[in-house]
Each structure stands twice: as structure tokens, then as C-alpha cells.
Amino acid sequence: MRWLCGLLLAATATVSSAQVKLFDAANLGEASGMVHASVSLNDAIRLHCAKAFPAAKAHLDHAYFVWLMANEDEIVVAEKIYGELESGKRAALENGAQAAAKALLDTLQSDGRVEAACAQQIQTQRDGEQNVARRTPKASAFLKDYLAAHPRTADETARLDFVRGCRKQSLNNGQDFDELMPRCACLAEVHFTQLSEAERSDYATQTRARKPAAELMQLPYMRRVQPAMLRCLTGT
Known part of the structure; x- marks a missing residue:
């Protein structure tokens, strides 16, 4: 020690x-x-x-x-x-x-x-x-x-990118660090376990096209995972 x-x-x-x-x-x-x-x-x-x-x-x-x-x-x-x-x-x-x-x-x-x-x-x-x-x-x-x-897999790299981006955006928006840490981890879990690879790829394409958040949330697969995302955001 x-x-x-x-x-x-x-x-x-x-x-x-x-x-x-x-x-x-x-x-x-x-x-x-x-x-x-x-x-x-x-x-x-x-x-x-x-x-x-x-x-x-x-x-x-x-x-x-x-x-x-x-x-x-x-x-x-x-x-x-x-x-x-x-x-x-x-x-x-x-x-x-x-x-x-x-x-x-x-x-x-x-x-x-x-x-x-x-x-x-x-x-x-x-x-x-x-x-x-x-x-x-x-x-x-x-x-x-x-x-x-032991290089990271593509999935591991994508998860890290997702969590990093979530933390940075949340912090820049003035959210409390101790609240955003578990929230971002939870959202990453939803994103990578409840969306298929094809759905995640399409979501990435849509975000790169700078689609408004409200429009993104109306995508069929995002509507499907909204209840799980809401639980992450509310901590319930």
C-alpha cells in the first residue's frame, strides 16, 4: 500500500x-x-x-x-x-x-x-x-x-463515447455532476441493450444530420425505449 x-x-x-x-x-x-x-x-x-x-x-x-x-x-x-x-x-x-x-x-x-x-x-x-x-x-x-x-472492441469504444458525450453535454447544461453520472450510465445501458445495432447506427446517422431532439424522440425505436429512458432521467 x-x-x-x-x-x-x-x-x-x-x-x-x-x-x-x-x-x-x-x-x-x-x-x-x-x-x-x-x-x-x-x-x-x-x-x-x-x-x-x-x-x-x-x-x-x-x-x-x-x-x-x-x-x-x-x-x-x-x-x-x-x-x-x-x-x-x-x-x-x-x-x-x-x-x-x-x-x-x-x-x-x-x-x-x-x-x-x-x-x-x-x-x-x-x-x-x-x-x-x-x-x-x-x-x-x-x-x-x-x-x-487488449484493444477495446467497437462496442466498448461506442459505449465510452456515448457516456463521455452524455456527461459533457449534461455538465455544460448546468446539471449537477453527482446526478448526471448515474443518469448517463443508465442511459448508456438502455442505448446498448435495448436498441439493436442497426437502430443505434440509424440514430447516429440522424444525430450527425443535426435532427432536432424532439424529432429524434419520435423515431419508432426511440419511442419504444422512452419509458426506460424516463426511468433513467427521473431516477425511478
């Missing part, structure tokens, strides 16, 4: 990238655990900062989204490998990251540095300082080498 210490140091933004690299991954398994914990830690910091400074939530959400997209290749591979771990190990990693974030921010709060730390979290995510390849190049290389050896 030496790499979790490295993530904590990185999150405080009090050490240089060169110092953080000392805690880099030694193998693929460690790389996947490191990146998964980094996602959990960054998300926990985002939520704690948003609770402390509600007016900054939109900025925190946007910075975290920028970070997720910049590190998408490493994150997707890490989550795939992490998902194959037995549940006890997954819970230990998740709980460790959550506890680490809370301990870090509690310490900063007591020192009167939490506002500056939250502002720096936004800045370092937006400018790429926290990118996996920059902070932990060995972990990045392990995960990208795995992706090169």
Missing part, C-alpha cells in the same frame, strides 16, 4: 511531481489499484470540498471531469482489472481512499489551509498536474501497455 501514501502526498500538493514518482507502481496489479484509489480519493476530496464550499461545487465538478477525461485510458483499464478483484479487497481499497481523503481535509481544516487546498485541487486537475502519466508514469505505462495488448 506504499502507493496510497504517494496519493496522499500528491493530494496535499505540497510535494513535487518528481517526489511523487518515488511511489510509482511496480506491476500491473499495483498500477490498477493505484489508479482506482486515485479516482476514489479525488472524488472524495471533491465532495468534501464541495460540502465545505458549496459555491465552488460547479468548479470542483468541472475540474474532476477534466481529470477523468484526460486519464480515461488508464482509468478504464484500471477499473476493469480492479473489478476482477474479490469484494473484500475492493472494499479495503475503497474505504482506505475515503478515510485518507477525510483525514487529509480534516488536517487541512484544523490548520486553516482547506480553502487553499481545495482551490489548488481545481487548478492541478485542470492544468494536468494530477494526470496519471505525469504523477505516476510507470503506472500509466503498465495500464496503456495492457490496453495496447
Whole structure:
């Protein structure tokens, strides 16, 4: 778990990238655990900062989204490998990251540095300082080498594109990040399990032609899945 210490140091933004690299991954398994914990830690910091400074939530959400997209290749591979771990190990990693974030921010709060730390979290995510390849190049290389050896299928790529587009559009429309994340995942599940390949292809053609949303929703196959889509949108 030496790499979790490295993530904590990185999150405080009090050490240089060169110092953080000392805690880099030694193998693929460690790389996947490191990146998964980094996602959990960054998300926990985002939520704690948003609770402390509600007016900054939109900025925190946007910075975290920028970070997720910049590190998408490493994150997707890490989550795939992490998902194959037995549940006890997954819970230990998740709980460790959550506890680490809370301990870090509690310490900063007591020192009167939490506002500056939250502002720096936004800045370092937006400018790429926290990118996996920059902070932990060995972990990045392990995960990208795995992706090169096990390339995504066309369906996996299409799902990623769909979810990314849904998140970006929703965020740009001012929707709350914590509401849009499960909503986009749900819509992707409907899109890729309840529409046939031919229907998805036709829908893509229609959207590229910039058909109005109201017109798209009147397509026969879209009318068929509207109840499922509505459940995604309402969370029911």
C-alpha cells in the first residue's frame, strides 16, 4: 500500500511531481489499484470540498471531469482489472481512499489551509498536474501497455463515447455532476441493450444530420425505449 501514501502526498500538493514518482507502481496489479484509489480519493476530496464550499461545487465538478477525461485510458483499464478483484479487497481499497481523503481535509481544516487546498485541487486537475502519466508514469505505462495488448472492441469504444458525450453535454447544461453520472450510465445501458445495432447506427446517422431532439424522440425505436429512458432521467 506504499502507493496510497504517494496519493496522499500528491493530494496535499505540497510535494513535487518528481517526489511523487518515488511511489510509482511496480506491476500491473499495483498500477490498477493505484489508479482506482486515485479516482476514489479525488472524488472524495471533491465532495468534501464541495460540502465545505458549496459555491465552488460547479468548479470542483468541472475540474474532476477534466481529470477523468484526460486519464480515461488508464482509468478504464484500471477499473476493469480492479473489478476482477474479490469484494473484500475492493472494499479495503475503497474505504482506505475515503478515510485518507477525510483525514487529509480534516488536517487541512484544523490548520486553516482547506480553502487553499481545495482551490489548488481545481487548478492541478485542470492544468494536468494530477494526470496519471505525469504523477505516476510507470503506472500509466503498465495500464496503456495492457490496453495496447487488449484493444477495446467497437462496442466498448461506442459505449465510452456515448457516456463521455452524455456527461459533457449534461455538465455544460448546468446539471449537477453527482446526478448526471448515474443518469448517463443508465442511459448508456438502455442505448446498448435495448436498441439493436442497426437502430443505434440509424440514430447516429440522424444525430450527425443535426435532427432536432424532439424529432429524434419520435423515431419508432426511440419511442419504444422512452419509458426506460424516463426511468433513467427521473431516477425511478
